[in-house]
Amino acid sequence: MKRLFIFGLGYTASVIARAMREEGWMVAGTGGGNIPFEDEDKVREGLATASHVLSSVPPAEGVDPVLARYGDALKHDWLGYLSSTGVYGDTAGAWVDETAPTGGGRRSARAEADAEWLRRGARVFRLPGIYGPGRSALDRVREGKAHRIDLPGQVFSRVHVEDIAYGVIAALDAPVGAYNLGDDLPCGQNAVIEEACRLAGVAQPPLLSLDEAALSPAARAFYAENRRISNGKAKRVLGWRPRYPTYREGLRSLV
Template sequence: MKLFAFGLGYCALDFIARFGDLFESIAGTARNADKAAALASDRIETFVFGPEREDPGLAEKALAADVLLISIPPGVSVDPVLARFGHRIANLRAPQIIIYLSTIGVYGDSKGEWVDETRLPAPLSPRSVTRLQAEKSWAAIGRGPDKTVHILRLAGIYGPGRNALVNLKEGAAHRYVKKDQVFNRVHVEDISRAIAAAIAHVGPGGVWNVSDDAPTPPQDVVAFAAKLMGVEPPPEEDIDTAEGVSPMTRSFYAENKRVSNRKLKEELRVDLAYPNYRAGLEALWEAGEGR
């Protein structure tokens, strides 16, 4: 198989590191020439794809791939991959598996109740509205005779270099509190496992929630990380009165839901490496994160 990744970011690079041996060739995009050069290797052929530049040969390489991994977020009103290549991908008469990395944000707010893939999306934030529009467009491409499209709705991502241990070490951790608030999260390794399972799935495409087993109040995650490090956690702050909270952070607290991963485990047969934040943070601490 040949893999083309639109967006060689955190998730795509982790997937390639863990499952790159599945592919005879790997190529992907970066936003600028410096990043493309830094990511290029004997294993990965890189192309620039951004608002101001598209490298020659990019389209040919992408259209020749057996698997497309789409992790570039949409802009204000449009998915850049769909805008530039959607029509050609849809009309290409060659089998392709397309993995689109979306977000559980498309569900909006369920007031803390459990949601699964049967729930009608009701996004609240503009970025989630645009995500849902992109999902629908990719799903439409998947209704063609040659394309299998899997939409992976990702919970909050953590892993090496991106976790509460690192935030505490850098003095960037906060314990914002809102009554009954929970967040959903997933380790990047389990995202990679979900991508690999979707590629191997025999059957039609689908929508899959990718989250761990334990929706948790965010302040508890920081407190556990502090306990591992042997330091005092930052004080709890009411999200409604705390100063210096970014608009994006406030938007996260406007949504409260518990996301079910049952379909991921039962139908894609994904065995989570880190079923809860405790297991994930303990492994990261043992690997030297936050030290």
């Protein structure tokens, strides 16, 4: 029986776990009411019986907690890590692929963890903005929490959570390395909000400046970076194709 152990069964990893179980895998992991991360005996027991290991745990206080606590037990032939396209930093809207340098952006700890997983022979999945059921522009629009920010030229990429799961499955027999999993149409956030308003049948929020929007520091930092993510390597090497190639198909699937 093929067995996958996942560190951090949160929103994205839980979708991956469900997809893997549908493929006939046994899946265990930490978080989400499963094995407590701090229970070393049970975690190490789970790792000892696993054939594959995937981590979705981000760095905390500058340290990757999985590598720090369980790195000595990660001797598996297949390792996976859910990273972020934030490792590329700001590219002023230019396209970026896996050959681009990392570590120059605001997520230095994430870039260091990304590099360490690669050194350990992992498949590293670099993810842009993640959306899906219960976590999308449609939800923010319906809750009255959506913003349209007046930042001409600001562009970013996104990916439906189910397409991440399909990408991980596609990489089970793939070479070690980094893979960008993003959709085919990077665009400004305003276009996504406007489409969500159209689908939900509600008025668009007003167009505001960054200062007028009074965003949280984390949300404001999101707008400080501007890049288009290329998914060409994932298509070429993994044979992966997003089932939701743009935000339009993705949002329609959530109505």
